[in-house]
């Protein structure tokens with residue numbers, strides 16, 4: 004007798020070109036992939052900038068080692084994540100971390116990259132989108148460079164305003180730390 008193969012539910016995890024807390028996001032996602040391994044498959048989609056930034060932080064191999072499918076953006080429709088989102092292949096789209104570039108585009112309905120296009124198409128098809136922006140609170144911020152040094156930056160009111168705009172959009176949920184992703188998994192897969 005052959006054991007029936009359990010069909011896993013799928014999550015599309017988009018990574019943008021953000022270095023801020025990138026290691027923390029990867030660690031959290033590794034934990035969740037292990038905890039939910041029996042019923043959930045996390046597939047990874049890297050923006051072109053993410054592909055570059057992961058290399059700078061020497062985290063590219065870490066992602067490839069821990070997740071079975073890792074795809075890199077070619078253009079806004081390749082890989083065709085937008086269509087896969089609309090067809091309901093994935094439970095939800097998670098963009099974490101999200102650059103202020105990607106946040107501003109989605110907040111203004113610009114879909115000219117793989118992940119912004121996928122986010123807008125998901126929303127048109129009633130599929131939820133979770134976004135963890137790097138820059139959401141106006142004021143000073145500290146980030147770690149690929150060489151380990153700390154750098155002081157400021158989050159401008161312009162970046163914070165785009166996040167507020169996102170928060171008002173239907174079916175978009177803003178996550179303010181890597182740890183908040185756990186609650187999304189609990190909600191969808193409990």
Ligand SMILES: Cc1cc2nc3c(=O)[nH]c(=O)nc-3n(C[C@H](O)[C@H](O)[C@H](O)COP(=O)(O)O)c2cc1C
Nearest residue numbers: 019020021022023050052053059102103104105137
């Ligand atoms: C090493 C490195 C780290 C970066 N970190 C951030 C970041 O934390 N937040 C951010 O908004 N942009 C950051 N950027 C800039 C983005 O990569 C850039 O705006 C890019 O166009 C974003 O494209 P994407 O949103 O399609 O991924 C970083 C760039 C580099 C090279």
